[in-house]
Amino acid sequence: MTGVNKTNITSEVFRDMVDEQMVVYNWQQIDQKRRQKRPIPFRHPLVFSVVFVLLGAGTFAAYHLSIDATSALAPLSFELSESTRIFSVPAKATAVRRIPFSDGSSIALTPGASLEVKENKPNRFLTSLHKGWVRYNVIPERSRTWEVDTGGCRIIVLGTQFTLNRTPNAVHIAVHRGSVAVYPLTDDKILATLSAGERYTLRLPEQDTPQCPPHQPLVAHTTQNHLPQNDASKERRTQRTGQQASRANSTSTQARNSLTKLGGLGASGAVNQLLERADDERIRNQPQKAVALLERILREYPYDPSVGLVTLTIGTIRLDDLHQPRRAARAFKQAASIKGLPSSLREMAYGRGVEAFQRAGDIASARAMSNQYRRNFPQGAWLPIFERWTESE
């Protein structure tokens, strides 16, 4: 067994995934299924399929056509009752203000933020963010859609926790947990779907800047602040620093700092998610998108340990799927030069790099890289292949 592409893979490569517990459990299940006198799950597959499809279609139609059937849900109730529609925190306030909802969800407004509840129906909860940093923590409820109108785009909440920052000329979205979908105000063509760890910035034209609502004299209640004490103290410290800055920037800086304290993004988790998304794109035959995602990892997380693997994968996709040997060669060369890359991967980077240079017609670079490989790996497995190429030249 030397390599996968030799076509035959012996099963020695694979470990035993079965344990005794699994075997015993399965025997108990088999025993139970046999006692239920249901030896063959579907005796009449056609009848079962038809019934199943009909039931499924009925459920599907009922779910999508009768949205009002969710009336069993009550509208959300929140502090200061239904009469309060606009929540804002003065820029001089000393703490984050949290608005708890009856379903366990909450919205945290940082100083200077202003938010309006526009619609509160059993199946839809629409808020409008006028300005500032706000963190949404939404408890997922299948029948109720949380929507945020930022003046520049609509955000449909698909998951749980995300942050919005509305400045006069941009909307910044950062998702911490779950996912959100971003739509333009005018149509239903999705702009982006963001998962945990991802950020999105939408630039707004100057004329689109909405008028802020009249400021309500609602002072942030420190007693209602459900943040842990250390977060609140850090928040106050951040506040003090912010007072020295200009008024326009101070709110944003304070808020950004305080929200960072609320829980930052795990870099490696985000990298893993991007890698998984890139794999999915490759499976869907979208190598270009996969490369874009992988390049994003290199851009945003240049010190992540998986950078070598990512660069190598970019080279592979460019060479095999996009047929861009020159760019692939560049990626392989870069991968081979990354410090700390495991030697087997470095060997692969050299080998594939030589191949890419050769396919690009750059024989001199191919030869230089193969010499480099020979110096680093005198007994390397690629050497016979290089010799074969040299002979064919």
Add this chain to the structure above:
Amino acid sequence: MKRTIAKKNSEHSSSVYAIATEAEWDNEQLVDRALAGDPVAENALYRRHVWYLLNLAIRLTRSVADANDVVQDTFVVAFYKLDKLDSPDALRSWLTRILISQIRRSFRKRRLRSFFGLKQAREDALLQMCAVHDVRLDLRVELRELDIILKRTPEKKRITWMLHRIEGMTLRETAQAMNRSVTTVKRYISTVDIAVQSNRRLTP
């Protein structure tokens, strides 16, 4: 299993005899005894083949949960149809055939579930995850690439290719397991071979 052991404990001498001999029974004796309703023989038959079938199912379905379901159904069907088994010597290939049909059934179920937007079993046993721990890193990377190529391949071609190239079955055995002719099986395998080799042509 527990039921069997409890029963055996009550008739101690005969149970000792049963445990001592079950390992020595050949497939024919096992099948005969299982057909006669001997629970010890049924369990022995199960234990003799379950490890092979479970490992095979895990690699083919890429999910441990799905593999467990599929193997359970395989044995339920096998015990139900045991009287239809022509040659007890071919017990393993017969079980494999049932397993493959159950796996294809589970793939159909998966498709139906995804059509209705229902939750899918997690794919927690990709080839790269099933690899032995000390496998070379470049090989692991290639297994990951192979996972991606195989995921793009239609299920019947993928299973055929994996049975022949990974599990090491002969063309005839693969054809039997897939319930297809040898020619069709060759065609499936060569289609996947081309896809694999065009992606991974030169790695030594």
